[in-house]
Amino acid sequence: MPEPDAPDPVAELITSLAGTGYIADRELALVLHLAETLELPVLLEGEPGVGKTAVAEALATAKGARLVRLQCYEGLGAQHALYEWDYARQLLEIRMAEARGSVGDELRSAVFSPEFLLRRPLLEAIDPPDDRPVVLLVDEVDRADDEFEAFLFEMLAEGAVTIPELGTRTATVRPVAILTSNRTRDLHDALRRRCLYHYITYPDRERVAEIIRLRVPEA
Numbered sequence: 001m002p003e004p005d006a007p008d009p010v011a012e013l014i015t016s017l018a019g020t021g022y023i024a025d026r027e028l029a030l031v032l033h034l035a036e037t038l039e040l041p042v043l044l045e046g047e048p049g050v051g052k053t054a055v056a057e058a059l060a061t062a063k064g065a066r067l068v069r070l071q072c073y074e075g076l077g078a079q080h081a082l083y084e085w086d087y088a089r090q091l092l093e094i095r096m097a098e099a100r101g102s103v104g105d106e107l108r109s110a111v112f113s114p115e116f117l118l119r120r121p122l123l124e125a126i127d128p129p130d131d132r133p134v135v136l137l138v139d140e141v142d143r144a145d146d147e148f149e150a151f152l153f154e155m156l157a158e159g160a161v162t163i164p165e166l167g168t169r170t171a172t173v174r175p176v177a178i179l180t181s182n183r184t185r186d187l188h189d190a191l192r193r194r195c196l197y198h199y200i201t202y203p204d205r206e207r208v209a210e211i212i213r214l215r216v217p218e219a
Contacts, residue, residue, distance in 0.1 A: 009033055013062070022051070022058035023211055031198045032059060032176075041156050041177035043141075043192065046200035052180040055200075056137035059176065065133040068175070070121035072144040078151045082161060084118045112165035122152075125177070126161050127169040134175035142181040146188070152179075153191045 013029045024032075032055070035042045044052045060067035070081055090111040097110060119127075125136035141149065155161060156177055160170040179195065181187060203211065212219055 016062035017058050018214065020058040020061040021215060022054055023207065023214060024055070024058075028055070028198055028200070031196050035178075035196050036176050038196075039159075039174045041153075041179055041195045043179045043181065043187070043195035043197050044200055045181045045183055045197070047202065048182050050200045050202055052200055053137065053139055056135055056178040056180075059178070060135040063133055063135065063176075065135045065176070066128065066130075067135050067137060068121050068125045068128075069137040069139060072138060072140045072142075072148070074143055074145065076144045076148050078148060080120060081148070081152075082120050082122045083163060084120065085112070086116045086118050090116050114166065117163070117166070122155060123161055123163075123169065125175040126155075126159065126171045128175075133173060136175040136177045138177065138179045140182060141179045141191075142184045142187060149188055149191055153188075153194050157194055 010026060010029045010033050013033055014024055014026065017024045017029065031042055034040070044055060046052055056069075057067060059065070093111050093116070121136070125134050128134050138152065141152070144152075159174045160168055162168045179191075
């Protein structure tokens with residue numbers, strides 16, 4: 001007897017995305033499947049409003065993953081995207097420790113502890129607080145500066161971040177990273193080479209009708 005057909009993971013992903021309300025063509029679903037399998041980031045480009053951000057939202061819902069979003073803007077630095085120390089609380093702790101007579105290394109260890117760490121999106125994605133898978137959305141990466149772009153692709157390539165006071169945090173399971181761009185500027189070739197690429201166009205007449213039937217079945 002012939003063996004049953006092997007499951008098609010791309011078709012299954014299309015079905016899962018449709019269950020969230022997002023209709024994906026096979027090319028996009030294939031890119032998303034390869035990104036998860038090969039642990040490579042995805043770069044989605046297209047005009048504003050074609051649904052690039054919605055791809056990450058739908059994928060997170062379909063996978064039961066936590067969506068972590070980093071909105072890029074001009075002047076965004078690695079510190080604001082990765083982590084910051086809660087300086088106000090640290091200062092208060094220092095004053096209280098001095099009143100107790102605590103000084104030196106003991107005080108330094110106390111104030112530079114995870115308790116005083118403000119975790120930003122990139123650290124949340126690499127070192128999540130629980131075992132849920134993560135979809136990292138880096139939205140409008142073309143709005144960020146060249147320096148941040150270089151930092152981003154190095155971090156994604158290594159799957160790790162270093163906090164000098166606490167050491168290196170390495171992702172146990174790498175997040176599915178989706179970068180979006182409206183093409184307001186050209187991204188560096190180094191970033192493009194490290195990503196799976198897909199360009200999203202406006203839907204045609206048939207796809208629009210399909211979306212309406214899915215989203216507004218009573219129409």
